[in-house]
Amino acid sequence: MPQLCLNPASGNIGTVLAPQGIVDVVGLAKSYGSRLVLHDLSFSVRAGEVVGLLGPNGAGKTTTLSILATLRGADAGTVRIAGFDLRARPGAIRRKLGFVPQAIALYPSLSAYQNLDLFARVQGLSASEARRSCAAALEEVELSDRANDPVATLSGGMKRRLNLACGVVHRPEVLLLDEPTVGVDPQSREKILKTIRALARAGATVIYSTHYMDEVERICDRVLLIDRGRLVAAGTVAEVVALAGEHPRIEITFEREPPPNWCARPLLSVNSVAGAERNKVELKLDNLSQVREVLEQARAAGGRVLEFSVHSPNLSDAFMTLTGRALRDAEPA
């Protein structure tokens, strides 16, 4: 069972697991020259679990996944995947892994099927197995009708889906996904997430690197917040958000600047009134049930509300709270 623990490196509190998972990372460190990329990173992932690796650009997510995918060596620390030590048995680990890189790692001039077939065969599938697996993978990512089209002719979303399919065509036990939805349209994104959920349901262990916190919230059992190569927090989304001590917020846009003290009972605090947009007000709430009360007070004070939005605390808020930095500049559409 996960336990809420203090991360000794960051001083933050999170959920870490005893090193008994299908993926165990202990004290992982990596630097490129003088630049420290990973510092004493430890976590564990249980079989069948979907774990989100969340952090801003440059946090160390891709490096972590590259080390797990046996593409890069670590300077320190140990990694065990499916019971194999990464340093001692990289070949055995590769057989257990499915790796979906951040880039669309496909051959543009080959057809979707040919790309799948290559990776299936390289992973050791026989010709007949590869045929079946390729067809299934194409079906899964809804690209069967484009199987024989060159990748270069596919849309960006289709390429992303095919990119995912190439990583899972051989049904790996552990799936490493490095920002698989970057730059895709919402439809394709949904399909990708759907596929990942299906894989997880089928028993695959998924480590999902992203800086889209909503994706983590939607598909991940747990989340690992990483910043500057350090594990900031770990646990379920709710646990991490709670760990940051965040509250819901409401942002109200009035027709004109509201009268002073319109809010008879300051709920918590008036968080901000932007200088140039003095008709906007953001309030922290104790809970979401206070939304109605706030809006009524505004109307009673004569302020005409043009629009309002309610913001529940999320991982981005938690990250900001925990690190003092934004998780990313913009959220996906």
Place this chain on the structure above:
Amino acid sequence: MLRTVAFVFRNEFRLFVRDRAALFMLFLAPIVIIAVAGFSLGAMYGAPSRRVYVIPLVNHDHGAIAAAIVRGLSHRGALRLSEQPDLDSSLSFVARRDDAPMAIVIPAGTTAAFESGKTALVRVYIDPVKRIQASAIELQLSRLSRQIAATARRRAQKALAKRTADLRAQLDRIVARTRAIQSEFAEFERTLKGSRAELASAMARRMRARMKTLRESVQAAIERSASAQKAQLRGELARKQAAVAAVVTYLGQLQSSKREFERWFASLKTMAGSHASEIPPPPRFPAPPSDRVLAELSRPLSVSIHTPTIPALKPVFDASELPPLAVPAAPRFSLDVGRLLPAETPVLPGQFGWRERSLAGPSATVNSFDQYVPGFGVTFLLLDVVWGVSVGLIDERDWGTLERLRASGASLVGMMVGKLSSRFVVGFIQMVVLFAVGWALFGVELGRSPAMLLLPTAAIAFAAAAFGLVIACITQTRDSVLPIGAVAAMSMSAIGGCWWPLGFEPQWMRAIAQWMPTTWTMQAYNDLMIRGLAPSSAVVPAAATLGLGTLFLLIGIVGSPRIYK
């Protein structure tokens, strides 16, 4: 690893087949370039030109030489003469027309100079821009010059032969006359010597006769003298003999008287008694000659006088002592016509020229495509394989497929081998196709054993694939691999003799060329296709190419981490 090699190999072919630009570069582009180069530069290799060149000609001579030049050049199918009034018009003609690479000026007096044995020079004005075309025409002009000179030489040779024959006849007559004189003189000498011998003989005979007469007369005189002397002597002797006999008688008597005296004296002494001692002794009589002497004296003288005999006189004349016959020596004419004139009609020095012959056969004409099909084939093989390998590796790295394959369990070595071997096969097939097209379309010579062409082909395809790995290590980005790969491949082709014969290059460049696989490959191709050498001639060049390819491969393996870092 073999599995990885096989799948990467197959995948490379799939990628290649999908790449229309690569297919174009692989087959169509080289065929087009080969055709263009072969047709346009064929003249460099002596191939008959299909183009007609116009040569402006200024004729200030109007003599036999000028006529021969005009006639000779007019008969060349690829040339047409255009008579021009002066040099300026000729030069402007050459400058404004691209089919006129040169102008010819025949100066006044060219024929006269030539016929008088002086050097006759025709001036040729070359447009440097059309140097190659001009060179081809110069070759024809050179042939024509040789023909004109040869014709003149043959004529001179005939005239000289006739004059020599006349001279020989005259000399033969002189020699015959000289020999007759020599013969007459020899006869005279023989006659003279005979007369001299007869004279000597006659003189000797007469001398001997006269000597005999003289001897006989002297002998008679001597004998007469001796007889007279004998008689006279005999008388004298008789008289002397008589006197001696008287003396002898006296002496006999004296001797008796002595003995009687001695007896007297002895009786005297007896008679003197005591006084006998006082009587002095009588004088002593000399002892008379002995009786023998006296007998001798009394013996009659017998004197004989021999008459001397005159020995036979030898004639004092000896023919050999005659003074030598001062016959002047017969004149010795050493008129050796054979020496005065050579055994054969003297010949003018022949022309020093050359005639092309192929190393392998009678035809010295080279099909320019024999150079350009393998030459440009190797160039495009290098371009395609070097680009294929280097761009392929860099693309895979940039696409992320390389990492993905590695994460999928494919070994780096297996991927390398798969990629290189597929590009090797592509390059090999490319050359085979180009040779086939060259043979079918351009009639290239495939040598004694066409199959042997596969050996250098395999070697250069291997070296090119390995060199592609080196280029990938050096460049590391797609943007730089294309220009650097192209420059490297084309430089290697140019220096290695793919575009022109290696002999065109300076020594230092040829030294560099020894380190290029293209050099050895072209040597093998030229040996097999142009020189027609034995198939085994390709073994060493192919081995050298393989050696350099292996060197490239080692460098590439050492540097390959740079590609993936």
